[in-house]
Amino acid sequence: MKRKEVYGTTGPRMLVRFFGGWDFTEADASTRRPAEVGYEKGVPMGGDLSNAPEGKSPTFLIAALKDPIGANLDRYQIVKGWMDAEGALHEKVYDVVWGGDRQPGSDGKLPPVGNTVDMAAATWTNTIGATELITVWEDPDFDPAQKAFYYGRVIEIPTPRWTAYDAKFFGLQNVDPEVQMIAQERAYTSPIWYTPD
Structure with missing residues (x-):
């Protein structure tokens, strides 16, 4: 906790790793x-990066393993935040690695993973997504003169929300359509901070 090397989840016990450095490669x-x-080659979540080598962008080694009794993983995203010269904060979400053979569309957005939830039974199947996600990602928009932070976000495939379990248990037939019945549980890492020299 003192090193800030922590991550949290919305419930599932998935295992999440997030490292930043200057020399990670696909082989890693x-x-x-x-x-x-x-x-060996970088800093963990909660760490600090500085002294950007000339011509290099930060690279991130990311990995996630599903909860052994939980849902498969939809995607691993990296969220980047930075402050511009006027002091305004900005944020961008990158889909870095995902389950299945989906490809980002012309707008750069990854299509949804799908949905296997059976509402009547309040169950789902792990026939979509992935049990493990791992890759190396390099920031394509890196500005060495700009302070930034990066954190990982891991998202599971859709599963029944607690309201769906209650509806099944109590035999509710006409649930208000505004009540959310499906959720995508997730994990968030502590950020890795980049500070220019």
Whole structure:
């Protein structure tokens, strides 16, 4: 906790890793020990990056493993925040790695993973998504003169929300259509901070 190397979830017990550095390569995502490579070549979530080598952008080694008794994973996103010269805050979300054979559309957005929820039974199937997500990502919009932060967000496939379980338990037939019955649980990492020299 003192090192800020923590992440939180909305309930599931997925395992999440997030490392930042200047020298991660695709080969680092092929190891079965991403934490070993992460600590060796970078800083973990909650860490600080500085002294950007000339011509380099930060690279991130990210990994997530599903909750053993939970839903598969939809996607791993990196959220970047920065402050412009006028002091205004900005944020951009990057879909970095995802389950299935989906491809981003012409607008750059990744299509939804799908939905296997059976509302009547308040169940779902793990026939979509992925059990594990791992890759190396490089910031394509890096400005070495600009302060920034990056954090990871892991999203599961859709599952029944607690309201769906209640509706099944109590045999409710006519649930108000405004009541949300499906959720996509998620995890959020502590950020990695970049400070210019």
